[in-house]
Amino acid sequence: MNTYCTLSDINYLDRGLALYQSLLDESKDSFELHYLCLDEQSYKKLIQLSLPQIVIHHVDELETRQDLQEAKNDRDRKQYIFTLASYFSDFLLNTIQCEHVLYIDADIYFYEDPALIGEACLDKHCGIMLHRHNFIGHRDGGFNVGVVWFNNSSKGREVLDWWKNAVLKREPKELSIMGDQKYLEAFIPMFGEDAIKVLDEDIGHGAPWNFRLYVYDHYIEDNIIGWGDKKQKLVFNHFSQFKYSTEPRPEISPDNDVYGHLTLRGSVFLIPEVQKMYMGYYNKLVEVSKKWL
Numbered sequence: 001m002n003t004y005c006t007l008s009d010i011n012y013l014d015r016g017l018a019l020y021q022s023l024l025d026e027s028k029d030s031f032e033l034h035y036l037c038l039d040e041q042s043y044k045k046l047i048q049l050s051l052p053q054i055v056i057h058h059v060d061e062l063e064t065r066q067d068l069q070e071a072k073n074d075r076d077r078k079q080y081i082f083t084l085a086s087y088f089s090d091f092l093l094n095t096i097q098c099e100h101v102l103y104i105d106a107d108i109y110f111y112e113d114p115a116l117i118g119e120a121c122l123d124k125h126c127g128i129m130l131h132r133h134n135f136i137g138h139r140d141g142g143f144n145v146g147v148v149w150f151n152n153s154s155k156g157r158e159v160l161d162w163w164k165n166a167v168l169k170r171e172p173k174e175l176s177i178m179g180d181q182k183y184l185e186a187f188i189p190m191f192g193e194d195a196i197k198v199l200d201e202d203i204g205h206g207a208p209w210n211f212r213l214y215v216y217d218h219y220i221e222d223n224i225i226g227w228g229d230k231k232q233k234l235v236f237n238h239f240s241q242f243k244y245s246t247e248p249r250p251e252i253s254p255d256n257d258v259y260g261h262l263t264l265r266g267s268v269f270l271i272p273e274v275q276k277m278y279m280g281y282y283n284k285l286v287e288v289s290k291k292w293l
Helices: 010-026 040-049 066-073 077-095 115-121 154-169 182-191 272-292
Strands: 002-008 031-037 054-058 100-104 108-110 126-130 143-151 196-199 204-206 224-227 230-238 242-244 260-262
Touching: 002 010, 002 077, 010 031, 010 040, 010 108, 010 272, 031 040, 031 077, 040 054, 066 077, 066 154, 077 100, 077 143, 077 154, 100 115, 115 126, 115 143, 115 196, 126 154, 126 182, 143 154, 143 182, 143 196, 143 230, 154 182, 182 196, 204 224, 242 272
Parallel strands: 002 031, 002 100, 031 054, 126 196, 204 230
Antiparallel strands: 100 143, 108 230, 126 143, 224 230, 242 260
16 A cells, blocks of 8 residues: 655645546555645545545644644744645654655646655655756755655654654754755755665656756657656656636637646746646646536
């Protein structure tokens, strides 16, 4: 059984349901998706839907704990949400006794089996994903928090406990500038390369910050991206900050029949294969919204 977790409020529930659909479509083994609902609307909707393989949690389950309640009171909502990925992952490892847990941002979509991430990490205690857009020391951090894997081992729990408490306390200050993300840079210096797996060459991954690094000669037919002298299956794409409208946007879509748009780092639609990927994701968001919302 693979254990995955994500979180959102009602505003991102369409992304979370698209993520869920991709897990259903691509997973070869059984899984549970633990979904942390950040408001009453998302919780009631998932309870009403009663979808298989989703385990629903309300944020109230966590907020009974004093340390999290104190964090909620001393930061704005956005920063508080950044606090929850590590906290929820830790909660799951210590309450349901799963073998491992993979935290996934709700706006990620899988094109290959998500279990590949865990398989790449099995001889380690934690797995973190290289950004592929900058180097360690950049303000955004060298690793992306959208996908983080933890083994339920003493060392895995130690790493996760450190991350959770660092985010709660926002210490050290120099790592607190990007929510919960830049703390990942401390994992290898603190816990060693023997404990931490850097997911990079093992797992093909896309995002707005690294599209232009890739060659897409074999993407449409085979879901393969070229990166330097390597070719990789695109396991997932992180649709970070993707916004869409159901109103026509002819300035984005030449044929006027697709209305997705991206407002991040210029137009990725200059790359036809990336445009196709985003249009597919847009269509999936519309599909799950009509089906479930």
